[in-house]
Amino acid sequence: MTTRVEIKTKEVISAVKGELVKRLNVAAMSWVREAKKEVSEPSPPPPNSKGGWPGKRSGHLRRNITQSDVDVSEMSVQVGTNVEYGKWLEVTQKPFKRPWMSLTNKAMARRIRQIFSRKMK
Numbered sequence: 001m002t003t004r005v006e007i008k009t010k011e012v013i014s015a016v017k018g019e020l021v022k023r024l025n026v027a028a029m030s031w032v033r034e035a036k037k038e039v040s041e042p043s044p045p046p047p048n049s050k051g052g053w054p055g056k057r058s059g060h061l062r063r064n065i066t067q068s069d070v071d072v073s074e075m076s077v078q079v080g081t082n083v084e085y086g087k088w089l090e091v092t093q094k095p096f097k098r099p100w101m102s103l104t105n106k107a108m109a110r111r112i113r114q115i116f117s118r119k120m121k
């Protein structure tokens with residue numbers, strides 16, 4: 001007795017890619033939501049703790065934390081901001097450094113691992 005197994009490779013690859021795009025979007029949306037939540041706290045009169053989250057003054061940075069569309073050819077998505085001082089806060093030297101993107105990455109590491117480690121349906 002023989003059993004024949006037919007694998008529809010194109011359909012499987014298409015399904016996996018589709019699922020990956022969905023998960024990239026979920027991960028990016030979760031990252032953006034976390035970053036916006038953390039930079040929403042009002043800034044106290046003296047600057048907030050060195051190396052901590054930047055405090056909200058006008059809300060401009062918060063409003064401009066976004067995600068790109070998924071690049072299907074690279075299977076990637078970008079998150080962040082185009083606000084110049086957003087980058088400055090991340091990479092400048094002390095005493096002004098407020099690495100909000102790095103802090104978001106750290107805060108979201110477990111959640112993003114969970115998103116990508118779920119079984120496919």
